[in-house]
Amino acid sequence: MSELKLGLPKGSLEKATIELFEKAGWMIKPAARNYFPKIDDPELTCSICRPQEMSRYVESGMLDAGITGKDWTLENESETVLVGDLVYSKVSRKPTRWVIAVAGDSDIKTLEDLEGKKVSTELVNVTRRFFEEKGINVDIEFSWGATEAKVVAGLVDAVVEVTETESTIRAHGLRIIHELMESNTQFLANKDAWNDPWKREKIESMFILLQGALKADRIVGLKMNIAEEKLDDIVQLLPSLNAPTIANLYNQKWFSVETVVSEDVVRDLIPKLIKKGAEGIIEYALNKVI
Structure with a gap:
């Protein structure tokens, strides 16, 4: 039987990635102090790796595919195939940002003020290339944390x-002077x-399902019964991906209406639907939207 070697990121994205795979249809069971979790797919084997090293393992062939950050692929200058972006995070669903920060009371205001200064980072190669392109000489040292x-x-x-919310930056009294990259x-x-x-077919199929699981995040299904004379008014209230699904109820002048809406819309929408005469409203979670 053919087998695909898949790399999962260790650290802050590990739990979110395993949960994403579960929504996409794969059950991954990590074990304590074990870097090779079990997965309920005989065509897959999993390894948990540090995101900083993932692209190197994929490039070398130790892994057939893997999930990591764009930053570490650029840092390692790895020659891999980009299957696609998976925009998710434990906090915001926004891309993370690599920023240049100085002490709040520092005299350094611009990039040019860093000429001859010392900069610490884990993203050494990307940072070095950035300052070389700007023609600014800085002393860059690797940071272990x-x-x-x-x-x-x-x-x-x-x-x-790297930052998502800038909370750690602010907690240390630092001031951002430039955004290096997203x-x-x-x-x-x-x-x-x-x-x-x-x-390739296995990788592409996996990516489609993972994207479907991401699209379903904070989207819910709504189902309700509507009397015939109230149908048009209520349907006008309903957002949907394309159009609501409408079906006749057996031997009655009522309809069953179903749609998919953003989760943050539901709290305002349901009271309006009730006022317009919708009954038997059901809200349900979605695993994938494809």
């Missing part, structure tokens, strides 16, 4: 750090695996 604290302690003049989660494939017809 707690990057923001190094500015506070006076060990460096600036940091290049990054989001991506699904990558090894070039040889992509050229293998069976593996």
